[in-house]
Amino acid sequence: MLKEKKIGVLGLAFKQNTDDVRMSPAIDLCGRLLKEGALLRVHDPKAMEKAKAVLKDVTFVTDMNAVADGCDALVVATEWPEFKKLDLERARKAMTHPILFDGRNLFDPKEMERLGFIYKSVGR
Numbered sequence: 001m002l003k004e005k006k007i008g009v010l011g012l013a014f015k016q017n018t019d020d021v022r023m024s025p026a027i028d029l030c031g032r033l034l035k036e037g038a039l040l041r042v043h044d045p046k047a048m049e050k051a052k053a054v055l056k057d058v059t060f061v062t063d064m065n066a067v068a069d070g071c072d073a074l075v076v077a078t079e080w081p082e083f084k085k086l087d088l089e090r091a092r093k094a095m096t097h098p099i100l101f102d103g104r105n106l107f108d109p110k111e112m113e114r115l116g117f118i119y120k121s122v123g124r
Contacts, residue, residue, distance in 0.1 A: 092116050
């Protein structure tokens with residue numbers, strides 16, 4: 001049911017502080033979302049150039065705070081320290097649905113609820 005849904009993905013690298021996308025769970029996730037028909041807006045502090053070789057038909061966004069613009073959901077896929085500084089108020093207002101899947105447990109569930117997000121923290 002992801003056809004035409006716009007999903008923002010934060011993090012493409014295998015792990016923080018690298019541009020390596022080989023064996024990256026984030027790249028695998030993007031591939032699955034694309035197969036399901038999702039439209040992706042993606043950002044990574046270092047790995048976007050390398051990701052362009054393996055991800056086609058996605059929108060690469062240079063400003064992490066702009067990734068959420070018009071999105072139905074946002075996914076944190078790589079644990080970059082920068083993502084903890086994400087402008088969450090801006091993100092919520094810019095999204096069509098304030099749904100955030102946090103695969104790295106970067107955010108506090110109570111704070112996310114207070115900000116009006118439907119917050120899904122993976123593995124907590």
